[in-house]
Structures are given as C-alpha cells and as structure tokens.
Amino acid sequence: MTFGLYAETPSSLSVNKVYVYNITVQVVRTRYIHTSSRQLVARRATGPIVNMSRTGTKLDAKKVNSELFTLTYGSLVAQLLQDYENVEDVNKQLERMGYNIGIRLIEDFLARTGSGRCYDFRDTAEKIQSGFKIFLGITPSITNWSPAGDEFSLCFETNPLTEFVELPDNYSSLKYCNVLPGVLRGACEMVQMEVACWFVQDQLKNDNVTELRVKFVKRLEDAIPAGED
C-alpha cells in the first residue's frame, strides 16, 4: 500500500477510464436516472439497513479518518505532480495550500485550547507542539534552539502525512510534507507573527528524523487594531 508518486500511477489505476464524470447541479437529475426511473419505482429497502449478519471487526472511526486524511493528501500531491512540470512549483503550491489551511486552523486551535498570547518564542514553540498533538496526534520534540532564541527545530519521529509514502528517486527535490511549513506560517501570521519554516531533514529522504526548522522573523505590529496591546 504505497502511495505512488509516480506520474503514471493514476493511469495504471484507470480500469474504468470510460466513465464520464457527471455531476448534477441542483435539482436536475442526470439522464440515466430518468431512463431508469421506472425501474426505480421497484423496491425500497424497508426498515433500518443496519442489520447485517456480520461479525467483522468494527472500524475505528478515528483511525479511518486519519487514513482518509493521509491518502487524500497523497492523492493531492500526486495530482500536483501530474499538473506541474516543475517539482519546485509543487512545493510552492503545497506551501500555499498549507497557508490557507493554517489561517483557518488557528481559529480551531485557539477555540480548543483557549490559550492567549505567547509570552515569548519559547512559549510559541510549546504551543505549536501542542497544536501538533491536537491535530495530528503526534508530539514533535523541540530542539536545537539558536543562541538568540529566535530559531528552533521540531523533530518528528513519526508523521501521519507520510504513513504510506515512498519517494521515487526522480522526485528527490520534492518536499512531500511542505504543507506543514505553510500551515505554521499561516497560523502564526494570524497571531501577528511572521515566521519562516523549512525542512532540514526528511525521513522520506532517508534521514533518521524529519526536522522542521522554524525561525521568528518579526512581529506584525500594524495588524493589531488601535487600542489593543
């Protein structure tokens, strides 16, 4: 179950390329439904359809959801690789999407944790760490503080995003998880902080850990409305 990043993966799956994708807008029904509507009068499943004489293991909703996220992200990356010629553009696009997610995700974060402003950048680092715990269920370790205290690293032992992933050799410049720096940048920007993030190490490129470097750039002063400190 590897997530193929090979450009040809989708077509190798296309057992049924024939099917025209066709989604109905509003009330209009698709043609084939019309023609078969007479048959549709037929029978309707009565009562709850829940009862199946099956004693299989129950699916773990939380786990499934996480896999859905992982696989969806994978299919997005695969699609981007197909759409763009240049891997750099894919990295950029992923970062941008991350940014868009980040500016929304910060609201979720603040609502759930009820945390206020950060005292300093170390406090920020801890909050980012707890954000990873809440949203991805992982706790990256905070290491490698710069002497000035404006740069630190987040080290990931495991990463749900890369759970089923293997990078083919020809995509060595792809930053598969580049959505994460985007999320951090977007989220921090919403709390008046400009940060820069980049990957230093990547497990997909055979490093031991995935290391994300975060650097404080500046406080965005003008974004604070007058009268607020």
Added chain:
Amino acid sequence: MKQQIADSKANPGATGEADDCLFEYLHAELVNYVLSRSSNAAEGEEELSRLEWMGFSVGYRIIERLTREWSRFKDELDMIKFICTDFWSSLYHKQIDNLRTNHHGVYVLQDNAFRLLDKVGTSSSKQYLKESPRLLAFTCGLLRGSLANLGIISTVTAETTTLPSCKFHVQVQKI
C-alpha cells in the same frame, strides 16, 4: 519507508491520528485548487473531474485498508451495505440514512446531513446550493474508487436539492 509501514502495524498507538477537521480543510483546499485549474470556467461548466479522480484514487486505496480484516462479502448488495454503514460512518461520522435499489444495479444512497455540506447551509438557505456540487465530486469519486476495488465498476453521480442532504446515485456497469 517499508519499514515504517511495518512499524505502524506492530504498534498502532505510535502513529499519530489526524483530527477530523484537517480532512475538511484539506478537502476545501482540493476544491479550491481544482477550481483554480479548471480552464473553461467561463463556459459555466466547472471541471470537477480532477476532484473526482482524486477521490477515486483515495477510495481505491482506503477500501483496501478498511476491508483488510473483513470476511468476504456475499454479493453486491452486501458491499453496498458495508459502504452505507461502516464505511460511511467511519468516514463521515454517520450512516447513510436511506438506501434504495431497483435490484438491477441502481443504488441511491441518501445522506440527510452530509458532513461536507453540513456547515454550508440549512434547508432554508439556498445561497450556496449552486456551489454544492463542488463539495460532492470528491465523494463521488471516493465511492466509485471503493466500489471499483471491491470489483464493482460503476458510475456515481450526486444530486442535492436541499442543503445538508444529498443523494448519491450508483449505477453499476454490467460487463
């Protein structure tokens, strides 16, 4: 990375579990991206096939994971029931509310409060009705991909008339 997969099986608690809202945000970004790439937006027809395709590839893979420990399905209806109950409730937090079939390869799956439409509007609000197909295309593909990997080749379309509810029409192709 083969190593990593083996690890996660041996010790499932070690891997993180992504929060629900991440999928929703990511899905929103997918829609965003696909719309920004669709070239013939001017003609009023949105090109959602990319979105459907991504859904297909996710469905194709995820069903493999989900049915790993399940016994063999009896027949087509059994598979559809699995989709309506366990599959749907683990992906979208609720079961399909209504399943209809003509017993000749047409299934209509109705969800009265579809997760991805849930926050878009209520039955009284028609404001975003026109945009709602964008939010369904991925799931259409997801269904089609899942069924494809179960051996059912199908066409899946969606329709929505009042907002949080929608119907997925599965038309099985007879070979």
